[in-house]
Amino acid sequence: MNLNRIDLNLFAVFDAIYTAGSLTKAADVLCITQPAVSNSLARLREMLNDPLFVRTGHSMTPTPVAQNIIVPARQALALLRKSVQESHTFDPLTAEKSFNFASRDLLEASIMPRLVARLQNLAPNISITNYEIPRSQVVSAMAAGALDFFTDASTFTDPHLCKQKFAQDRLVALARKNHPALKNGLDLDTFLRLGHINVSQRKSGAGPIDIALDKMGKRRKEVMRGQHFLTVPSTIVKTDLIACLPFHLAKHYDLAIYELPFEVPPVEYFMYWHVSADHDYAHMWMREQIMEVASNFKPH
Template sequence: MNLTKVDLNLFIVFDAIYTEANLTRAGQIVGITQPAVSNALARLRETFNDPLFVRTAQGMVPTPMAQNIIGSVRSALSLLRISVQESRIFTPQQANKTYRISMTDLTEAVILPPLFQRLRRLAPTVQIESFLSKRRETTKELAAGRLDFAVDAPLNTDPQVRHVKLMEDRYVCAMRKNHPYAKEKFSLDDYLAMTHIHISSRRSGLGHVDLALGKMGIQRKIALRSQHYLMASMVLQQTDMVMTVPERFARRHELHYVHLPVNDVPSVETHLYWHESTDQDPANRWMREQMIELCQHVTAHEKVMDKAS
């Protein structure tokens, strides 16, 4: 193996193939044609005297050799990126940058209004694109630079992805005001007697409350499954249905809510995710600081309002 004259761009292609498992998509990320990717892979194979990737029905699968060197390759590329990024200075007032953030409609409603108020003052020419990326693709999107941040539950354990907790909340049972069950004493039997709305970005699967009920050998009656909290709140206002939601959501939408009569339901945590390759990037770091500080202010304000009510 002779690495003395290897083009560093080959390792960028290697990382893209490893991430995408597809030569065409790897080329799109790097900005070269599929034949150029194939040529780069051929040169890498000659250098390492190993196939590196084997074509299968599931895509380009890395060989043991490729799996052994990917960590070192990514570390080296990260160091190169950091050295370039640290030489740049981010000036918010003059920045003409678009941040791409994956978040649900619920986190949009909590974070984006105050964030934009702050950005208009500190970085008036900065833009934000918000959309929901599939959870299983988040790491790949962050690594490829197609996504700057993700705001999600603490489920991503990929070592390439950094994260910090933004907010925490508890689940409550929300309903319209003047609901027949809007009373102080609210039992598990009351909860099970109701018809429920369940919010999930997945087409199927159980929520935290359903898992807790399942341990008790019981289940609730779900009449509507949707991916949008804001739509569901409108349904609540017009029916006697109920919805298990974070307390922050119920309070913001002026819904009546009661303590959830189900044990072992974990609190709702919201984390901010970013890729390790952008950890030292001034623009990424600045926006992280804004979002963290903003969520701290939101939480502090809500505590004051709770004490006053």
Template sequence: MQLAKIDLNLFIVFEVIYREGNLTRAARILNITQPAVSNALSRLRNSLDDPLFERHGDRMKPTAFAENLIGPVRESLWLLNNGLMSKSHFDPRETRKVIRISMSDLSSALLLPKLLPALRELAPGIVLETRYVPQDEVVENLTSFHLDFSIQAPQIMDQRLKNRPLLSNDYVCMVRKDHPVLHQNMTLDVFLKLNHIHTSSRPKGPGQIDLALDRIGKKRKIAVRLQNYLVAPELVKVTDLALTIPRKLAVNFDLATIELPFNVPEKALHLYWSTAKEEDPANQWLRQLIVDTATSD
């Protein structure tokens, strides 16, 4: 087959269908109708003599040929896109984009109350979608453009990604305002006698507090394990449970705050994005806004 006989725009549609696995979502991202997406896919199927995608429930599953094709297509589109970026202009007030960010429940609570008002004021046409993506899936999601950004602990080392620091925060312990422990000095022994709520996006494994205690040969009593940070303070209000979370988040709740009687490294968060988007004006503007709002008082 001759490449000159194929409409190269069809490869853009192909990449979005591959990424989304759904024609309706692909149409929304491409800002065209679903019949137009179906028509483009039909034309590319005829040109390449391969079905490319097969329907499995509500998802479009790529064929073996499509799996082999997606890498070269993405590389070509990235190279072309980067070549055009130097001439492109981005106007945040006029843009209509869906921005996808991976962040934990904790990161959302820390960052979104400041980021979202700024976005609504400066770029009202942007739709923000957030979800949690496990750390071992972040690289794939960013390099395949399933995500625009990921907010993570600074533990990912991959040349396909760029990152910069967002914020760091120390921890405090919270209890209800009439908790008996408030009549004592918070020593390590007192802390360890409390029953604790453990909050983590991960379904299992130790958290930063537990790791800090393990380094000094101690272990706390976990009474409840949650993946949702925001429900935890409500449980603290009505029980004798203790909750240890970042200080910047603790100020939002009507609870008593106690300094920790042992050393815990500050919680650091970094912003990650694909190296392929490094020169993208929209990506540049958005990541600067995220950093600015995260570091503002």
């Protein structure tokens, strides 16, 4: 049997005939004409190579083949109806679903714990997964349904993606406690003289700190460049290096925090999702939860 020829509508007719025991009654249940029911039955008979029903008096008696397939056919139809209904409604208390995120360690460490705690109360059967993915693969992963959300501090423009800002923070300088060069605080000269850890996913290129310094005709001393924020504290505590981190991450470490001695634009965080999920009820609900968690995010 060629699966490409299967029309689910035929099985809806099959179920109606089996239940009603009559083509006429089945037509009434389905709100279609009796010839339409007869035509659908003929197509199904040809596809399954079985008469399916034989006339006995004024009723249609199912054949052994019909009796064998009625249960799985009804289960398939029920599953399809349930899926269609759930696409228009979403009950977080009963929903069983997993959402896939692609977020850097910065957001994983700050947003994810709060989001998981919230979900435990509102949606106990919903789980989330976070993994790294190259930016070049984000759109294709979302289109394939393998990725629900991509969050980043940088802008990402693509006609297939929707975007929403969900949080904002400020950059601060982080150093080990009792740093010998910072007894009197952090001024611009000291900032430029000390060695820096620069966190960036790119191998080279200027970030917001470097752009702000460049406008002043200044340049910092980059000693180490890494991809992950969470490796910074363990390096700083063992050296005289400093690093610029978002405040909401820096405040969690037992290290000294200093305001930057020059103006730097705030760090803005965006979440992205595929346009095909924009009106999905489950997806909309999750976006609301992310925004609610982020609304309690205090950068000071």
